[in-house]
Amino acid sequence: MSETYASYALVVIYSAMAVYVLAFVFFTLDLAKRSAESPRAVAGSTAARASGSAVAASASGSAASATGPGGVGTLERESGPTAESGSGGRRMERIAFALTALAWVLHVAGAVFRGLADGHVPWSNMFEFSLVSSGIVVGVFLFLQFWQNLRFLGTYISGFALVVLGVGTVNFYVPVTPLPPALQSYWLVIHVFVATLGTAFFGVGAGLSIVQLLQTRREADRLARLNFLGTMPTAERLENLAYRVIVVGFVFWTFTLIAGSIWAERAWGRYWGWDTKEVWTFIIWVLFAGYIHARATRGWRGTRSAWLALIGFGAVAFNYTIVNLFFKGLHVYSGL
Amino acid sequence: MDPGITQPKLGFVGMLRFFWRQLTSMRTAIVLLLLLAVAAVPGSMWPQRSSDPNGVIQFFANNPTLAPVLDRIQLFDVYTSAWFSAIYILLFISLIGCVLPRTMHHLRALRTKPPRTPARLDRLAAFRTVTVAPDELAEGTDAAAAIEAARTQLRASGYRVTVFQGAKDLSVSAERGYLRETGNLVFHTALIGVLVAVGLGGGFGYTGQKVVVEGQSFVNVKGSYDSFTPGRFFTDAELQPYRLTLDTFTVTYEEQSIRAYGQPIDYNAKVTTWLPGGKGSDATIKVNEPLEFGGTQLYLLGNGYAPTITVRDGKGNIAFTASVPFLPQDANLTSTGVVRAPDAVPEQLAFRGFFYPTAAQLPSGALTSIHPDLRNPVLTLFAYKGDLGLDSGIPQNVYALDPKDLIQIAGGDSGVAPLELRPGQTVDLPDGLGSVTFDNAAPNAAEGDWSHSVPRFVSLDVHHDPAQGWVLLFAVLAVLGLLSSLFIPRRRVWVKAVEQKSGSLRLEYAGLARGEDPGLDATVESIAARHTGGLKA
Secondary structure (H helix, E strand, C coil): CHHHHHHHHHHHHHHHHHHHHHHHHHHHHHHHHHHHHCCHHHHHCHHHHHCCCCHHHHHCCCCCCCCECCECCCCCCCCCHHHHCCCCCCHHHHHHHHHHHHHHHHHHHHHHHHHHHHCCCCCCCHHHHHHHHHHHHHHHHHHHCCCCCCHHHHHHHHHHHHHHHHHHHHHCCCCCCCCCHHHCCHHHHHHHHHHHHHHHHHHHHHHHHHHHHHHHHHHCCCCCCCHHHHHCCCHHHHHHHHHHHHHHHHHHHHHHHHHHHHHHHHHHCCCCCCCHHHHHHHHHHHHHHHHHHHHCCCCCCCHHHHHHHHHHHHHHHHHHHHHHHHCCCCCCCCCC | CCCCCCCCCCHHHHHHHHHHHHHCCHHHHHHHHHHHHHHHCHHHHCCCCCCCHHHHHHHHHHCCCHHHHHHHCCCCCHHHCHHHHHHHHHHHHHHHHHHHHHHHHHHHHHHCCCCCCCCCHHHCCEEEEEEECCCCECCCCCHHHHHHHHHHHHHHCCCEEEEEECCCEEEEEEEECHHHHHHHHHHHHHHHHHHHHHHHHHHHCEEEEEEEECCCEEECCHHHCCEEEECCCCCHHHCCCCEEEEEEEEEEECCCCCCCCCCEEEEEEEEEEECCCCCCEEEEEECCECEEECCEEEEEEEEEECCEEEEEECCCCEEEEEECCCEECCCCCCEEEEEEECCCCCCCEEEEEEEECEEEECCCCCEEECCCCCCECEEEEEEEECCCCHHHCCCCCCCCCCHHHCEEEECHHHCCCCEEECCCCEEECHHHCEEEEEECCCCCCCCCCCCCCCCEEEEEEEEECCCHHHHHHHHHHHHHHHHHHHHCCCEEEEEEEEECCCCCEEEEEEEEECCCCCCHHHHHHHHHHHHHHHHEC
């Protein structure tokens, strides 16, 4: 039975990858379309926007219409259709988003089949980490849409999911194996899941920070050719969005750190031992603590804090790949 | 230096104050945080004495010139090194220097009433105004009644409120979200708590390792440990006397999956524990399920086989008999061990052995183990005679034998094949030096069933850390503090009522946030809607 489920899992995972490819293509086409329709006026209006007026942005059909009644620069829920009404909506984006949602359903089905094949939660080796973490990244991206329109990150997210899922499935695939005694603990369910959730929020935050950095350069008229940015929120707003997403990730990461310590105490007899994975979890935590402080410090806001967010997410990726595969330590569960 | 510029003289106290200001500034804190992150990296690149002492020894062997240089700058002890400690101590001083004044300030703020209502509310970020015509108002509603209603409403939503009487208006000033700063302070204080608990608490504890063979006991006194690491402030009083016997140790192996065949899927140590003068009680220790007993936690961290070996000397007397823990060398538990029989006459005897729980022959003729369970147990021994040097007073490793001053009598270059035994067998040593018996622990088992023929041993880690609970408590406080400091908004809200000449009532609502507050506008909106709605007839 287990073998059957494992093969079902592979079939749906490959289907999910195919649909992600389509979603990625449509998201990219949407970016191209954004470039075409972004009026020259937008590039010229940066000065006006910097002074707090968002008129130009909303007139251009931007997702950035940040102006609720009387609240310039505040962040509240998008008022929905108005953001898309500008130039006939974003058809490509809607198609791409629907495809992403479809791919995600397949993706989740793949994880569920793998879990059924395993007889335990499907995150105990490198292949399964890749499967579940990319799934959670996309899931967080999809569900964040109920809060904010972040669809302009679609190219980044679908591309990211495709790469992680693809590399994980093609290079790290291992057949189902039983759990070694050290992993037989409910902490596996909690600790690893929350860590992945934190990773997903950091990932979305990093995407926003990348767009923020591009937008900052463009607003300084140094990247005027990247027209599609004209249809995206202002750098300041992107920074605020990134902060709010990353802060959630930070809370999850703090919890991961503590849950990991409690589990380490149960399994290895000490709650903290500077194992390589513990070291990197600590480094990531400190980097994002630095990021949060930077946001509250003059001279460190804006570009600098965006770079910190990117370095932090870089450390997450490093921890996840290089540390798992090449460093010696107690967390040797890559299964390779 | 440009003579036109005269620097102000700070003096000694001034300099101190200057450094204190610098150290406790947020900018310094960020730089220290980033430095801490960078300084932690080398600890993951080079083996550390604290977590991987064998790795350090190996690194020294492989890089004899580089290793001492790295050692000089403490790269094998990163987390206790002078430079790493300097960074985190500065960071914590900076943190204390930040938290203390903020705590004082916050305590004052907690006792202060909300501030006077600004004259021009329409200048604030979030602002609404509503004018209610006289015929719309409920019976007898004037400015006082409206403000009283606002006061009650805001209070019920958790605001602290004060009413101010202006020249032409009446207003209520309200503030909420003190928990944000409280949480912030709790978070940072809890971090200091974690550091102190780890630093001090570790000092009163101890850790020890003990190898226990099935059927044998362990007594919690210092001398009975194989290795023992006391904390800085440890006294023998921390050791609670108790006794523990390992009754059985069972390992379950994977039998279904071909890929993972023979992989252990469960370890189960059944023990009996005694407190002084008490009755024995049964308990189990498993991986992930340590035993809490006598103020200690006992962890199951290793296991292997302990073949029972009996050595008779040339006169037929028993010179040695015991279950000897053999150290596992691979996943299939090919294990090595050493037996010393100094009491043997006419010559002292020693043995170096390999134990294969499921022996199989390699094409080269050498034996190997192909499964970790007891399916075809074989013990091979190299035998030595001569002075074992135990009287010299130099401590020797019980798991290793230095054959330098000994004469090999079986195996290797001795010309005699190594001794090969199955449980229950006895072989004679050459030259009438005696015999060796590999005792079968289950002699009455069915033919071919070796499953209980050799006792197993477990390696127990015993920990006593009185501060562990404190560390956890501070960690939990830190999370709670973090949650409230990040997600509770701090807001001021004002409601002002002005009676117009026409008899209508003009109501103004405004809000102000400290820091970012995306929900502020919506909050003012909903407060206004609810309040206005309540006033209408």
